[in-house]
Amino acid sequence: MAVLGPGIITGSVDNDAGGITTYSVAGARYGFNLLWTLIPSFVVLFVVQEMNARMGVVTGKGLADLIRENFGVRITFCIFLGLLFADIGNTTTEFAGIAGAMQVFGVSKYVSVPAAAFLVWILVVKSTYKLAEKIFLVFSVSLLSYVLSALLAKPDWGQIGYSLIRPKLEFNYQYIEMVIGIIGTTIAPWMQFYMQSAVIEKGLKIENYGYTLLDVIVGCIATVTVAFFIIVACASTLHPHGIQIEEAKDAAMALEPLAGRFSSQLFAFGLLIASIFSAIILPLATAFYVCEAFGFEAGIDKSPKEAPEFYRLYSAIIIIAVLTVLIPGAPLISITLWTQVINGILLPVVLVCMIRLVNNKDIMGPYTSKGFSNAVGWITVVVLVGLSFILFIMGLV
Amino acid sequence: MRSYSVSPVFPSIYFSYIYNTRVRLQDGRLMGRLADLLASNSESGKVLAAVIKTKEGRLATLDWSGFAIDEHEHKYSLVCRERKDFTADDSVISFRRQILDQQIVDINDKKLVRVNDIRLVFLSSGLFPVAVDVGWSGILRRLGVVEITNDFLQIFNRSVPSRLIAWNNIGFLSQDSRNIKLSVSYSKLHTLHPSDLSDIIEELDRKTGSAVFASLDDEKAADVLEEMEDGAKVSLVEDLPVEKAADVLEKMPTDEVADILDDLEKERAEELLKEMDQATSCEVRELMEYPEDTVGSLMTTDFVAFTADTAVDAVFEQLRKTKPESDTIYSIYVTDQTGRLQGSVSLPTLAVSAPQTTLAELMDAEPKFVYDTDKLNVLLKLLSKYSMLVVPVVSSADILIGTIVIDDVIYRLFRKQGVQL
Numbered sequence: 001m002a003v004l005g006p007g008i009i010t011g012s013v014d015n016d017a018g019g020i021t022t023y024s025v026a027g028a029r030y031g032f033n034l035l036w037t038l039i040p041s042f043v044v045l046f047v048v049q050e051m052n053a054r055m056g057v058v059t060g061k062g063l064a065d066l067i068r069e070n071f072g073v074r075i076t077f078c079i080f081l082g083l084l085f086a087d088i089g090n091t092t093t094e095f096a097g098i099a100g101a102m103q104v105f106g107v108s109k110y111v112s113v114p115a116a117a118f119l120v121w122i123l124v125v126k127s128t129y130k131l132a133e134k135i136f137l138v139f140s141v142s143l144l145s146y147v148l149s150a151l152l153a154k155p156d157w158g159q160i161g162y163s164l165i166r167p168k169l170e171f172n173y174q175y176i177e178m179v180i181g182i183i184g185t186t187i188a189p190w191m192q193f194y195m196q197s198a199v200i201e202k203g204l205k206i207e208n209y210g211y212t213l214l215d216v217i218v219g220c221i222a223t224v225t226v227a228f229f230i231i232v233a234c235a236s237t238l239h240p241h242g243i244q245i246e247e248a249k250d251a252a253m254a255l256e257p258l259a260g261r262f263s264s265q266l267f268a269f270g271l272l273i274a275s276i277f278s279a280i281i282l283p284l285a286t287a288f289y290v291c292e293a294f295g296f297e298a299g300i301d302k303s304p305k306e307a308p309e310f311y312r313l314y315s316a317i318i319i320i321a322v323l324t325v326l327i328p329g330a331p332l333i334s335i336t337l338w339t340q341v342i343n344g345i346l347l348p349v350v351l352v353c354m355i356r357l358v359n360n361k362d363i364m365g366p367y368t369s370k371g372f373s374n375a376v377g378w379i380t381v382v383v384l385v386g387l388s389f390i391l392f393i394m395g396l397v
Numbered sequence: 398m399r400s401y402s403v404s405p406v407f408p409s410i411y412f413s414y415i416y417n418t419r420v421r422l423q424d425g426r427l428m429g430r431l432a433d434l435l436a437s438n439s440e441s442g443k444v445l446a447a448v449i450k451t452k453e454g455r456l457a458t459l460d461w462s463g464f465a466i467d468e469h470e471h472k473y474s475l476v477c478r479e480r481k482d483f484t485a486d487d488s489v490i491s492f493r494r495q496i497l498d499q500q501i502v503d504i505n506d507k508k509l510v511r512v513n514d515i516r517l518v519f520l521s522s523g524l525f526p527v528a529v530d531v532g533w534s535g536i537l538r539r540l541g542v543v544e545i546t547n548d549f550l551q552i553f554n555r556s557v558p559s560r561l562i563a564w565n566n567i568g569f570l571s572q573d574s575r576n577i578k579l580s581v582s583y584s585k586l587h588t589l590h591p592s593d594l595s596d597i598i599e600e601l602d603r604k605t606g607s608a609v610f611a612s613l614d615d616e617k618a619a620d621v622l623e624e625m626e627d628g629a630k631v632s633l634v635e636d637l638p639v640e641k642a643a644d645v646l647e648k649m650p651t652d653e654v655a656d657i658l659d660d661l662e663k664e665r666a667e668e669l670l671k672e673m674d675q676a677t678s679c680e681v682r683e684l685m686e687y688p689e690d691t692v693g694s695l696m697t698t699d700f701v702a703f704t705a706d707t708a709v710d711a712v713f714e715q716l717r718k719t720k721p722e723s724d725t726i727y728s729i730y731v732t733d734q735t736g737r738l739q740g741s742v743s744l745p746t747l748a749v750s751a752p753q754t755t756l757a758e759l760m761d762a763e764p765k766f767v768y769d770t771d772k773l774n775v776l777l778k779l780l781s782k783y784s785m786l787v788v789p790v791v792s793s794a795d796i797l798i799g800t801i802v803i804d805d806v807i808y809r810l811f812r813k814q815g816v817q818l
Contacts (some may be wrong), residue, residue, distance in 0.1 A: 060602035069498050069571075073513065073539035200602070203632060294536060295511030 006198030010191055011219030015143055015226050016278035017097025018090060020271055021336045022185045023227050024251040026178055027234025028243060032160050035231055036167035037179055041186040042224045047376040049216045051358045052192050056199030057206055058367045063196045064289040066357050076293050082346050087190050087286040089339035091321035096332040097275030099325055104252060104268035110326060117322045120279050124300055139273040143226050145266055149255045150229040153236035173394045180387050181337055184344025192350060193289045245333060287314040345388045348381040412492055412515035413539050420449050420475040428477055432456060433493040435485055436526060442564050444524040446483040458483050495571045502568035504585055507593040509600050514538055529567060532560025570605050583612040595624035607636035619648035631660045643672035652697040655684035692776050693769035695809060696790045696799035702730040703756055705739060710752035724802050728787050731760050738789055738797040740764055766791050769798060
């Protein structure tokens with residue numbers, strides 16, 4: 001773990017159930033036509049993560065602390081209310097991923113989800129999750145199966161190149177929803193908090209900044225590469241047959257070129273690993289940051305008596321997520337997609353705070369942002385707010 | 398409508414009621430909004446000035462004596478009766494930048510808390526902060542819903558829990574970017590026990606933690622450093638300026654210093670060794686040479702030794718003069734002129750013996766010992782077989798060079814098992 005930097009770890013976590021699902025649906029529905037979104041996503045992801053890394057290294061404080069200390073209670077409350085809402089959704093997505101994956105193995109969600117919830121809860125409360133984190137990181141290498149599958153499907157690279165340069169933009173509700181969803185799942189707000197904390201825990205100093213930057217880039221490349229190949233794999237296998245993804249099982253077909261009969265199992269395995277991993281980290285991180293922002297004791301190294309709000313919040317997030325997934329007939333794919341859209345809508349709010357923090361001389365000293373970083377940041381905010389607004393209007397009409 | 402500037406009625410008010418509220422001039426014209434209050438760093442914390450953000454967007458720092466607070470149905474606003482400029486020096490405390498929403502230390506409970514609101518009171522001599530609100534009532538008040546929530550909870554015969562900490566039980570942490578007088582700001586923290594201080598410093602972010610640590614005097618800093626976890630120890634020593642770090646390390650037991658320097662980067666360790674006094678740095682260097690599983694790597698070079706002909710009262714006189722650390726004098730060792738170990742006398746034995754008795758008469762002439770190059774299991778066997786608390790360590794020439802206290806052994810054992818203490 002000493003070798004792996006915060007950027008790389010965050011990059012792996014980025015490809016959770018929400019990510020896999022969103023990219024799969026993007027490839028199935030639109031073929032190669034949404035690949036172009038990965039280019040601006042990569043740039044924005046890098047700029048945002050660099051901001052977090054720089055803030056963490058220079059101030060040594062978490063993002064939640066900085067927001068509270070500089071923007072006061074009201075703004076903090078609004079942001080964290082939104083974050084909590086989004087993260088309950090994200091956690092639901094992870095458990096939906098577990099449910100979907102286990103369905104491929106023929107296990108009913110009414111068995112798999114409570115079992116998984118219990119497993120996750122035990123791992124955290126017994127503080128062995130650090131070990132589990134290591135195991136899961138190793139297994140997340142299984143996502144590389146998408147790379148192999150995409151290559152084996154022999155996609156038309158010419159067509160891919162063409163769609164990247166001259167994308168077929170549509171101006172309808174579904175398309176815009178997908179764009180926001182892709183950005184939201186690639187640059188999920190909760191990950192920014194997680195990334196900054198990881199940087200602080202690593203104890204990096206400003207002298208190692210070059211190493212930090214490299215680590216961030218590698219993480220971003222990892223995230224976007226896997227996303228790219230998931231989309232290409234689904235576009236090559238599902239899109240030509242017009243297969244819409246209604247259930248996780250459908251997405252497994254994308255791995256047929258690689259695994260043939262075993263594509264379902266391979267896919268399910270990858271999805272399961274990614275989902276459990278994130279189901280461990282996500283509610284924990286959320287409960288931690290919310291408590292930090294409001295001055296409550298938090299952390300699994302504290303007993304439930306010492307940190308009651310933390311444990312209650314953590315348990316509540318998991319319970320709500322589990323109950324939602326267990327509702328009979330719950331449209332798991334739709335819930336998953338919608339959660340990523342919420343991420344995309346919440347992102348500009350967090351981003352505005354981050355940009356203001358990272359340009360504040362009192363906080364950052366001589367390490368405030370350069371022009372490029374600010375430009376990308378503000379453009380992203382404007383674009384996302386614009387898209388969200390359009391989506392909202394279209395939804396009303 | 399009530400107006401308070403200097404009122405004998407002692408009403409209290411919360412900072413959140415007046416923060417960002419409108420400020421008008423005597424004639425009713427709008428001057429701006431209240432951006433901050435500045436208070437004195439003294440025990441009383443008297444409010445000295447108000448920082449107003451004018452309509453034009455500039456900040457004006459004005460003497461508080463020219464202001465009054467108007468209250469009308471629980472809505473507060475400020476009136477500026479007299480505009481007197483105030484020059485803030487380094488010793489003022491900014492409510493907005495150092496207290497509100499910032500982390501502070503609760504001196505009584507010895508932990509970190511975040512301030513949600515500040516409670517002020519009007520006395521005949523002025524406006525004073527009396528407490529900070531670190532609980533739910535503070536959060537709800539800032540959101541403007543504390544009254545509604547209280548009304549709601551009344552149904553169940555409860556109220557919003559209130560958690561206030563008295564102003565003089567607070568240790569400030571956040572540094573106003575203008576404020577350079579560290580020691581003045583952190584003085585409250587210096588009254589805490591080293592264990593509590595180390596817990597707090599470990600919880601703080603690295604910058605603030607290092608700043609607090611740097612403000613301690615050398616003795617206290619050494620005590621705090623000893624209590625910290627290994628990773629935190631190294632960060633703190635890295636962040637200190639070399640001279641200060643050397644001064645603090647000189648006050649610590651040499652084996653501890655060796656352990657810390659082992660974890661530092663080579664250049665930094667060298668810098669520190671050069672800066673420390675010769676004697677200490679030589680000892681530390683020697684200790685650093687021992688491989689990890691040997692007795693030498695665990696021992697401290699602090700011990701007390703006398704020749705066999707020394708009398709009990711002379712021993713005590715010497716101890717009173719030099720005042721060694723308590724765990725080094727549990728056993729007094731007897732050596733010959735060359736320093737070879739001859740015997741040991743425990744402190745309890747000394748305490749009950751007649752003052753003129755010589756050590757030769759009291760000592761255990763066959764003391765149990767270990768060699769510095771012995772492996773740790775040799776030491777463990779000795780400790781458990783003879784139920785010893787401290788064991789003398791000799792060189793291959795039987796010269797007494799150090800001691801090992803059982804605490805260090807336990808600590809090292811647990812670390813090997815991976816148990817976090």
